[in-house]
Structures are given as structure tokens and as C-alpha cells.
Amino acid sequence: MDSSVTEFPVPQKTLTLDIKGNKTDIVICSYDDHFMVIVTQIGAMGTILLARKEEGVSIDPTFNVSVVFGKRDEPMMVACARQLIEHISNSRASRQLVLSLGLKDHSPETLKGVVSAVIENRLWALITLVLAMRCVSRSMMVGIPIPPWKALCRFQKPEKEAGQTS
Numbered sequence: 001m002d003s004s005v006t007e008f009p010v011p012q013k014t015l016t017l018d019i020k021g022n023k024t025d026i027v028i029c030s031y032d033d034h035f036m037v038i039v040t041q042i043g044a045m046g047t048i049l050l051a052r053k054e055e056g057v058s059i060d061p062t063f064n065v066s067v068v069f070g071k072r073d074e075p076m077m078v079a080c081a082r083q084l085i086e087h088i089s090n091s092r093a094s095r096q097l098v099l100s101l102g103l104k105d106h107s108p109e110t111l112k113g114v115v116s117a118v119i120e121n122r123l124w125a126l127i128t129l130v131l132a133m134r135c136v137s138r139s140m141m142v143g144i145p146i147p148p149w150k151a152l153c154r155f156q157k158p159e160k161e162a163g164q165t166s
Helices: 075-090 108-120 124-141
Strands: 003-005 012-019 022-030 036-040 048-056 061-070 096-102
Touching: 012 108, 022 108, 036 048, 036 108, 061 075, 075 096, 075 108
Parallel strands: 036 096
Antiparallel strands: 003 012, 012 022, 022 036, 048 061, 048 096
16 A cells, blocks of 8 residues: 655545455545545546534534535445544544545445445544634643643633632
């Protein structure tokens, strides 16, 4: 498996691997508001899906996956996008996913291979860590001590120490 990471102008990771005997190119990009994953065995973009997490009144989030362009009769492609957006959501990244699948073979084994490869080479865990470290460094600049593990849960005001009043 060949792999490379580029940070400018858009953080991205590019890799080439073999899935069920087919050369598969994968590009994972991290934009400010989306992750874009392009998977191709045909040398071109294929079906494009949009997956997002929807927050509601319910405790459990719901996930919405829609086909933007391409084959609408492939439920396994929708399942692939759903697995990836759930994984992104579980890693505390709140971005939407744009997924392009240009595959010769739409079998469950191929799509499992795609999901595994993308999760193994994900950018969202790295991005979450970078954002947490930025939050910590900003809090240090304004004199508010914040432990890194709290930064992952969004910027919070420091807890009052015992005996302090407002």
C-alpha cells in the first residue's frame, strides 16, 4: 500500500491499495466544513454521496445519507457512507462527509475493504487532536488554564476553585 500526506493547501492523504484484485486509489481531504473521500477503481469519480449527522431532540443522533449524483439503487453504497459518517461522529468531528465511489465491484466485501482502508487512514482523529491543541494554546494565551482532555469537549470556562466566589 502506497501512502502520502499533504498539508497544503488542503490537508489530504492519498493511498493506493488492492481490494479484491482491483487497484484502488483513495484520497481523503479535510476541509473546514466537510471531509471528502474519493475512492476509485475506474480512474474517475463515481457515485457521489453526502452523509451528515443530524442533532435533534433525541439523545441518539440520526444520520442522513443521500445520493447527490450517480447510482441511486445501490443500498450498500449508502451503508458504506453511513458507516463512515458514524465513525467520524464517534471521533467527535462534526463535519459532513462527501463520498465518491467509482468502483468496478459493488460487493459487500469490496465496500468493507473501502470502509476499513478509509478508517485506518482517517484524517478526522488527527484534525480533532489539532483543534484540541489549538484550543489549549488559545486558553494559555488568555491566561485560562485548561487541560487538553477538556479541550476535546469544546472550550469551557475553568471550574472555580474551592473558596472562590464570583
